[in-house]
Amino acid sequence: xxxxxxxxxxxxxxxxxxxxxxxxxxxxxxxxxxxxxxxxxxxxxxxxxxxxxxxxxxxxxxxxxxxxxxxxxxxxxxxxxxxxxxxxxxxxxxxxxxxxxxxxxxxxxxxxxx
Amino acid sequence: xxxxxxxxxxxxxxxxxxxxxxxxxxxxxxxxxxxxxxxxxxxxxxxxxxxxxxxxxxxxxxxxxxxxxxxxxxxxxxxxxxxxxxxxxxxxxxxxxxxxxxxxxxxxxx
Numbered sequence: 001x002x003x004x005x006x007x008x009x010x011x012x013x014x015x016x017x018x019x020x021x022x023x024x025x026x027x028x029x030x031x032x033x034x035x036x037x038x039x040x041x042x043x044x045x046x047x048x049x050x051x052x053x054x055x056x057x058x059x060x061x062x063x064x065x066x067x068x069x070x071x072x073x074x075x076x077x078x079x080x081x082x083x084x085x086x087x088x089x090x091x092x093x094x095x096x097x098x099x100x101x102x103x104x105x106x107x108x109x110x111x112x113x114x
Numbered sequence: 115x116x117x118x119x120x121x122x123x124x125x126x127x128x129x130x131x132x133x134x135x136x137x138x139x140x141x142x143x144x145x146x147x148x149x150x151x152x153x154x155x156x157x158x159x160x161x162x163x164x165x166x167x168x169x170x171x172x173x174x175x176x177x178x179x180x181x182x183x184x185x186x187x188x189x190x191x192x193x194x195x196x197x198x199x200x201x202x203x204x205x206x207x208x209x210x211x212x213x214x215x216x217x218x219x220x221x222x223x224x
Contacts, residue, residue, distance in 0.1 A: 042214030
């Protein structure tokens, strides 16, 4: 069974530039999560999808961050414009259905904003 | 905000020794999970313990949960160099997605 796929693995951009991350969850997993992980810290939730609906985006900085999950499968997370403080690892995870279950993580995208 | 907090922040042991790391949390939970993260990689699920369970085993892993103290511990027996990683506890309160602690960085010296 293929795991969660993320791309790109690494991204270096200058501040004020846009950037996008892509995630393909495990087939059949209805729930998709985007987390941000700062150096030396645990992941912090940005947004959670149940199928194509964003059911928890309270921690997403909506002035510059946006996300979509078209057709309830793949998802894209975008930052525009990026700031220095956005440098972090962006993790995508999926679970079969609902909160509280085991989550399966992708390898993450390491973003460096210069 | 982070619900779970691991202790110690860092741990260095010799191969073959046991490693114990602890997690404390603040609010009532449905379950508590432990994850491992190797450097530069995503998190891998290790074990899930439900609020009505007190102890659970998986291979060389032993997890305990004390809901009265709002704490959990992860024991890795007979550690190996390959166990070198960061270990995170994550709590499920049933209201949101998992909330992760800041992790324990384990170094196993060969």
